[in-house]
Amino acid sequence: MGSAVERTDKHVREYLIYRGFTGTLKQLDSDIKADKEKGFRVDKIIDQLQQLVQSCDLPGLKEYWLYLDRRLFCRLEDVYRPTVNKLRTSLYRYYVINTIQKGNVEKTQEFFQKQALELQAQAEWRDWFVLPFIPAPEQNPAFAPYFSRQWADTFLVSLHNFLSVLFQCVPQPVLLSFDAEVQKMTSLMEENEQQRQMIFALQTESREQKDGDQMVQHKLPLYVQNMDRLGDTELDLVSSQRSSSASTTPSRNFFSTFLPQGKRTPGKAAPVTLGSSPSQTAVGRKETSLSQAKSKDVSHPKEAKASSQSASSEHPSSQSLQTTNPNFRHKRIQEHEKERKELLSRPPLQTSESRGEEVDPPPARSVSEEPADPSSREEVLPVEQPFIKLSQEEYGEHHSSIMHCRVDSSGRRVASLDVDGVVKVWSFNPMMQTKATIMSKSPLLCLEWATKPDRLLLLGSGVGTVRLYDTEAKKNLYEMNINETHPRILSLACSPSGSSFVCCAAALSRSGGADAVPRLPIPVSGQLLLWDTKTVKQQLQFSLEPEPVAINCTAFNHNGNLLVTGAADGVIRLFDMQRYESAMSWRAHDGEVYSVEFSYDENTVFSVGEDGKFIQWNIHRCGVKQSEQVLPQDATGPFVLSGYSGYKQVQVPRGRLFAFDSEGQHVLTCSSAGGLVYRLTGEEPALERVLSLGGHRAPVVTVDWSSAVDCGTCLTASMDGKIKLSTLLAQKS
Structure with missing residues (x-):
């Protein structure tokens, strides 16, 4: 009870200060002392x-x-x-x-x-x-x-x-009872989380006893190989509640603990879940082939049918599954044939484009926009609108191009960094408001939110230092001298446990500047370092094979046991963070790797490189592609802003070039006029455009997608210093 009274007194003091009741506050302090x-x-x-x-x-x-x-x-x-x-x-x-x-x-x-x-x-x-x-x-x-x-x-x-x-x-009075209820609810939620994880563990154990391991492992330690992950447990539980196909033998994953429920709560179903079982992939291929039939099957129905048969022949596991269940297969064929006839009876939405050309389909119409002719609604709107754009607001406090823009883990604050080295910390709920402005004598090159507590911000500079900034107290807690020989801090990533962070330091370019544009064809030297957040000391330096190279991007998995990096030599490296060594590496792109992220189930890794390709990699099979898509130049950079009198500004990618929604079924990318939302299809083409956010007059250079609240928040930042905050509502299927 004493602790509850102390917390209540603190809340009452905060309320009196907020209301300006200084006389009551003085009397309260006097009564508390006596x-x-x-x-x-x-x-x-x-x-x-x-x-x-x-x-x-x-x-x-x-x-x-x-x-x-x-x-x-x-x-x-x-x-x-x-x-x-x-x-x-x-x-x-x-x-x-x-x-x-x-x-x-x-x-x-x-x-x-x-x-x-x-x-x-x-x-x-x-x-x-x-x-x-x-x-x-x-x-x-x-x-x-x-x-x-x-x-x-x-x-x-x-x-x-x-x-x-x-x-x-x-x-007890009502205030103290409220505090007790909060404490009780917190303890119940923690107990509920523990019980849920126990259920997942028991289901995983029984599943492993029944089914054998059919996934080829590559250079992964035993303690990682023998542990389950999201794809075999939670996804199966979710798929049982959705209108999806029958479950089959699951694939093995290699992650060590279970997914936190608050972070990745499954919601709306998708046609395809990447990295899941072969049956889900087979069904997803059939469903997504219908959307492609709008443009291809109209003019070449026989060729489209033949291509779909050849595509299914590449996956014998899906064919064997369908032959074992003839009733299900016959029913699905009838449904698809009926939908195909309906699609063929409609006029085509767009002309088919040859592979390799940049296709920019018309943006999806907002739900609030009504077509002039009601009969033409189906010709403009896609078959299914996965999101409704509720609102779009603009943050315009920056006066130069944005390099980084990130939402914290709670979804309450945003930190944005421009090329002038000015950092803005701002909130958008209930209204847009700048909380702090950070200016530095030395150029700032990157930023990253800490995970515990989320009020702290890591700032990497161009002179070999990293600062830890308290966004609520508006002061620097300490400054770490990383490396004098590699002064450019290109990327920061904080471990989900909050106890450490990785720092990517690079040497100066040959021109001697802090950042050469465009980048040199020969990658400069770099280091990947692990720092302890509590002791503020360097723990170790990772070995980068075959040579020390500048690391452009980094990403942890959900529990911090794995770290994926993309380097200037085009190589993706996967590190085991419990043994602090490289688990695997492969040549991913022709040119630099600009952005890397784990997939929703963390069985695969997505990357975007200088060659303009968006590739999904299977981390169970080193260097094996799951899918590949060529993106337009305005999605991968270098980004170009032209003006009057021959003015031209070029910016190489720095921040995140793509971001996933809470379920990993849709991805947000950059474009010349705003963010684009694609659906992951799991086949060729790998992306299906579903929504254009728009709103920008300059090229978008970095994006972020926060799902900490019920409505997803998409951030798109452009070269004119404008940041658009779009609120999306996922529609239930």
Whole structure:
């Protein structure tokens, strides 16, 4: 109860300050200082009684006990009155024994003189009036036990327990009850999370006993290979609640702990879940082939049919699954044939484009926009709108091109960095408001939110330093000197545990500047370092094979056991963060790797490189592609902003070039006029455009997608310093 009172007092003080009630606040502080109940802190009440006893303050001791009696003890039932009287008797005896032990005979005699009328009628005090006249009372058999340390400790513990039980039984006001409910709800949520993980573990164990391991592992340690992950447990539970196909033998994953429910709560179903079982992939291929039939099957129905058959022949596992269940296969064929006939009866939405050309389909219309002709609605809108754009706001406090723009883990604050080195920390709920502005003499090149606590911000500079900034206190906590030979801090990634972060440091370019544009064809030297957040010291330096090269981008998995990096030499490296060594590496792109991210189930890794390709890699098979898509130049950079009189500004990618939604089924990318949302199809083409956010007049250079709240928040930042915040609502299918 004491801790609840202390927290409530803090909230009341905060409320009074917010309302400007300074007079009430002063009176509250005065009353708290004179509070005899000590905020219902039993330990402080015991300390106050002991202080009065040690100072031999008999009037103060009587007055304080009388206050406790009027305030607390009088509320008890009559059956507890003898217990209160025994505690008072023991307290007075504790006082008398203390006066004798200190040799203060005057205080001993004063006690019996002032308390004679009250105590002489009590049988338990009848023998104590001779105590001042006994030469050595501590040796007297009748009084010796009271001079022992054991008796004093027993009395104090009994009094402490009595007061503790009393405070728990006292009726609490609504404010204190609210605090108790919050604490109870928190404990129940934690217990619920533990029980859910136990269920997943038991299901995984039974599944492993039934099914064998059919996934080829590559250079992964045993403690990682033999542990389950999202794809075999949570995704199966979610798919049972969705209108999806029958479940089949699951694939093995290699992650060590289960996915936090608050972070990745499954929601709307998607046609395809990448990295899942072969049956899900086979069904997803058939469904997504219908959307492609709009443009291809109209003019070449036979060729489209033949291509779909050849595509299915590449996956014998899906064919064998369908042949084992003929009823299901026949039903699906009838449904798809019916939908195909409907699509063929409609006019084509767009002409088919040859592979390799940049296709920019018309943006999806907002739900609020009504077509002029109701009959033409289906010709403009896609078959399914996965998102509704609720609103789009603009943050325009920057005066130069944006390099980085990130939302914190709670989804409340945004940190943005421009090419002038100015950092803005701002919030958007309930209204856009700048919380802090950070300016530095040395150029800032990157930023990253800390995970625990999320109020801290890591800032990497171009002079080999990393600062830890408190966004609420608006001050630097400390500054770390990373490396003088590699002064450019290109990327930062904080571990989900919050205990460490990785830092990517690179040497200066040949031109001697902090950042050469465009980048040199020969990658510069670099280092990948691990720093401890608590001790503010470097833990180790990772080995980069075949040569030390500048790392452009980094990403942790959900529990920090794996780290994926993309480097300037086009190589993706996967590190085991429990052994602090490289698990695998492969050549991913022709040119630099600009951005890397783990997939939703973390069985694959997505990357975007200088060659303009968006590729999905299977991390169970080193260097094996799941899918590949060629993106337009305005999605991968270098980004170009042209103006009057031959003005031209070129910017190489720095921040995140793509971001996933909460379920990993849709991806947000850059474009010349705003963010584009694609659906991951799991086949060729790998991306299907579903929504254009728009709103920009300059090329978008970095994006972020936060799903910390119910409505997803998409950030798109452009070269003119404008940041658009689009709120999307996922539609339930």
